[in-house]
Amino acid sequence: MLAATAAMAGAATLGVVLSSGTYALWTDSTTIDAGILRAGDSRLVVSGTLAAAAFQDLLPGESVAQQIHVTNAGDVDLDVTGVVDAASAAFAVRLDLDAAACGTAPLADVAALGTSPTALGSLASGESVPLCVEVTVLPDALPRDAVDFAVTLEGVQS
Numbered sequence: 001m002l003a004a005t006a007a008m009a010g011a012a013t014l015g016v017v018l019s020s021g022t023y024a025l026w027t028d029s030t031t032i033d034a035g036i037l038r039a040g041d042s043r044l045v046v047s048g049t050l051a052a053a054a055f056q057d058l059l060p061g062e063s064v065a066q067q068i069h070v071t072n073a074g075d076v077d078l079d080v081t082g083v084v085d086a087a088s089a090a091f092a093v094r095l096d097l098d099a100a101a102c103g104t105a106p107l108a109d110v111a112a113l114g115t116s117p118t119a120l121g122s123l124a125s126g127e128s129v130p131l132c133v134e135v136t137v138l139p140d141a142l143p144r145d146a147v148d149f150a151v152t153l154e155g156v157q158s
C-alpha cells in the first residue's frame with residue numbers, strides 16, 4: 001500500500017512538472033476618443049448708460065429710476081450680485097434685475113445696496129435682461145447732500 005501511495009504521489013508530481021509549460025494571459029486595449037475638453041467662460045456685458053442729470057435736485061423721499069441692460073455673454077449660467085462703492089446715510093441705491101416696468105413704481109420691496117454684495121438673481125447663458133437702477137433720497141438728507149457712486153455687478157457660475 002505504501003508503494004502504491006508513493007507511486008501515485010510520484011505520478012502526480014511528474015504530471016505537474018510536465019504540464020507546467022507556459023501560461024498565457026490574454027490582454028487587449030482600445031482608445032476612446034473623448035473629444036476636446038474646454039472650460040466655460042463667464043462674461044457680464046452692460047449696455048446703456050445712466051444719465052447723471054436725472055439724479056439731480058431730488059427732494060427727500062423722491063426716487064428716480066433708470067434702466068440699462070445686462071447680458072450674460074458667457075457660456076455658463078451666472079448668479080449675479082451687486083454692490084455700491086459708496087455708502088451714504090442720505091441716499092439709497094436699489095437694483096432690480098429683470099425689471100420690465102422700471103420707474104413705474106418704487107422698488108420698495110428690494111433691499112438697498114450696501115458695501116457688501118447683494119444677490120440680484122440668476123442669468124442663463126446668453127440671457128439679456130433689463131436692470132432697473134433706482135436712487136432714493138432718504139428723509140435724513142440735508143440740502144445739497146451729494147454722493148458719487150458706482151455699482152459693481154459680479155456674476156459667479158451657478
